[in-house]
Amino acid sequence: SAIPEFATISRVSTGLRVGAGATLSAVNESADVKASWGLLAEAANSVASTLIRNFATLGGNINQRPRCWYFRVEQFSDCYKRGGDFCFAVTGKNAYHAIIGGELCYIVHPSDVAVALLALNANAKVVGSGGQRDVAFDKYFVGPREDVMSETVLKADEILAEVQLPTPAANTRMAWIKIKDRQVYDFAVTSIAVAFTEEGGVWKDGRIVLGGVSPVPFRATVVEEALKGKKIADSIDSAAQRIASVARPMSENAYKVTLAQVLIKQAVLKALA
Incomplete structure (x- = not known):
């Protein structure tokens, strides 16, 4: 990253801060992460291959687009997620689709680290032209029931800058x-x-x-x-x-x-x- 702070991993009095530009390899190899947030290190290490983890970032993994072969393929242009009025997974091939929270659109979220971050009660630091705000990961993602055209709370002029993790309680x-x-x-x-x-x-x-x-x-x-x-x-x-x-x-x-x-x-x- 051309902005060093964007990839910083540092302990603070309240826990840990991980820049969205930190690579997944850096997250997995960080002694600070492993010391108290080993769950995040394990999730990061489970993503793709070593080569990909050396380049892929925490923020990129969190904000990647959903998995659905109908959404990803151009020929299904009237899929519900693309602004159409039908979810092809309902009557089509759906072995890898959602079993919870679908109904309108049965995409699945592909991020491994996001699952760990939600379990660790993390917050997202969001920065944009209007300033910055902290968003709990409980509220960061947007499902199709709420807005089928969105996947996160990020606005067009905002980015995920940092992830903040609280210090786990003793003996977690x-x-x-x-x-x-x-x-x-x-x-x-x-x-x-x-x-x-x-x-x-x-x-x-x-x-x-x-x-x-x-x-x-x-x-x-x-x-x-x-x-x-x-x-x-x-x-x-x-x-x-x-x-x-x-x-x-x-x-x-x-x-x-x-x-x-x-x-x-x-x-x-x-x-x-």
Whole structure:
């Protein structure tokens, strides 16, 4: 980057600041990131190949366009995401499309690091001609139900300048799992990031976030609520099953519901181990 500050990774009194221009390799290799935010380092390291991570930036991965072969191919010009009135995934090939939060448009968000950042309760520093503002990652992404033509809150004259991560609470448990079709670099069929606190095996507070299942990184609050105040080992099976209550799979992607349930259990128990 021609602006050094844009790629800076630095500890501050409140946590960590990562410039949007920092490469994914820099994020993964940062001792500061690994020390307290290892979940982000793992997610960054799971993106594509080493060569791509050496050039790809944190901001670029967060703000990449959604995955959908109908949206990406010119011949489907009247797709809903392009301003048309029909989602071709509904009656077409939809094995990799959304199972949650679709209905109008079944794109999936492809970013791995965004899933981890939402689990880590991060904020985005947005800069534009009107000044700067901080946006929680809970509010950063825009799904098709809200505005099918937008994917983030960024305005035409704004950029993502920095990501800010709060210092995790003491003894925070974290885990990252990414399932791909191929065991080489690929997008996630489904991914999961968890970050939570517990005491004596009882869930106190935390976040469970899924990737590859929704037009935006999806926070599984229905599962978090089922775990709160309960013994994790005794409750995780039934809690994980609750993701089915918010899923609306199509003809070829119902397997993602089962996959999400399995990954929720695996990730929580992995973090707890």
